[in-house]
Amino acid sequence: GESVGLHLPTLSVQEGDNSIINCAYSNSASDYFIWYKQESGKGPQFIIDIRSNMDKRQGQRVTVLLNKTVKHLSLQIAATQPGDSAVYFCAEGFSGGYNKLIFGAGTRLAVHP
Amino acid sequence: GAVVSQHPSWVICKSGTSVKIECRSLDFQATTMFWYRQFPKQSLMLMATSNEGSKATYEQGVEKDKFLINHASLTLSTLTVTSAHPEDSSFYICSVHGGPHRTDTQYFGPGTRLTVL
Numbered sequence: 636g637e638s639v640g641l642h643l644p645t646l647s648v649q650e651g652d653n654s655i656i657n658c659a660y661s662n663s664a665s666d667y668f669i670w671y672k673q674e675s676g677k678g679p680q681f682i683i684d685i686r687s688n689m690d691k692r693q694g695q696r697v698t699v700l701l702n703k704t705v706k707h708l709s710l711q712i713a714a715t716q717p718g719d720s721a722v723y724f725c726a727e728g729f730s731g732g733y734n735k736l737i738f739g740a741g742t743r744l745a746v747h748p
Numbered sequence: 749g750a751v752v753s754q755h756p757s758w759v760i761c762k763s764g765t766s767v768k769i770e771c772r773s774l775d776f777q778a779t780t781m782f783w784y785r786q787f788p789k790q791s792l793m794l795m796a797t798s799n800e801g802s803k804a805t806y807e808q809g810v811e812k813d814k815f816l817i818n819h820a821s822l823t824l825s826t827l828t829v830t831s832a833h834p835e836d837s838s839f840y841i842c843s844v845h846g847g848p849h850r851t852d853t854q855y856f857g858p859g860t861r862l863t864v865l
Contacts, residue, residue: 678857
C-alpha cells in the first residue's frame with residue numbers, strides 16, 4: 636500500500652474563484668520566504684517572495700501574507716485559472732544560512748472549469 | 749529571473765553505470781548553484797551546494813563520493829551519479845542563486861529525470 640505522507644494535500648477550486656494556499660514554516664530565524672509553482676515534470680517556477688520585515692506583498696493576481704507570530708505563510712491567487720493547476724511549494728531562507736532554502740511539503744491546486 | 753538549463757532532460761541507464769547531469773546558467777554568472785532531488789509526490793530535498801572554484805558542500809546523509817559535483821565555471825555545474833542503482837532513480841533539479849535582476853532568490857532549471865534499470 637501507499638505510505639502516509641506521499642499524498643500531497645489538494646485544494647480543489649472552481650475556475651474564477653480565489654484560492655488560498657497555506658504553509659507553516661519551521662525556523663523563526665528565517666528572514667525571507669518564496670512561493671514556487673511546479674507543473675508536472677518541470678522545475679519549480681518563482682512566483683513571489685516576501686521578506687520578514689513585511690507582512691503582505693502583492694503581485695499580479697497573487698498576494699503573499701506572512702504571520703511571523705505563528706510562523707504561517709499564505710499564497711492567495713485571485714480569479715484562479717486552469718493554467719494555475721500545479722503543485723505549490725513555500726520555501727524559507729535565512730540570509731546568514733548560505734542562501735539555502737528549506738521547502739515545505741507542497742499543495743496541489745486543481746482548478747475545475 | 750535567471751535562465752537555467754539542464755541536460756539531459758531525461759536519461760535511462762543500467763545499474764552500475766555513471767551518469768552526468770549538466771546545469772547551465774544562461775544569463776547570469778552564478779558563484780553558487782544548488783542540486784536537489786525530488787521523488788514522486790514529494791518535496792525538493794537539497795543535496796548539495798555547488799560553489800564555483802571550490803568543493804561542494806553536501807547535506808547530511810548525501811554521499812559525496814556517489815554524487816560528484818563540479819562547478820568549474822560561473823555558468824556550469826555538473827552532477828555525476830556514480831555507480832547508479834535503481835534507488836537513485838529520481839528527478840534531479842539544479843538552481844542558481846541570484847540572477848540578472850535579483851540577487852536574493854533561487855531560480856530553477858527544468859530538471860532531469862533519471863531512471864536506473
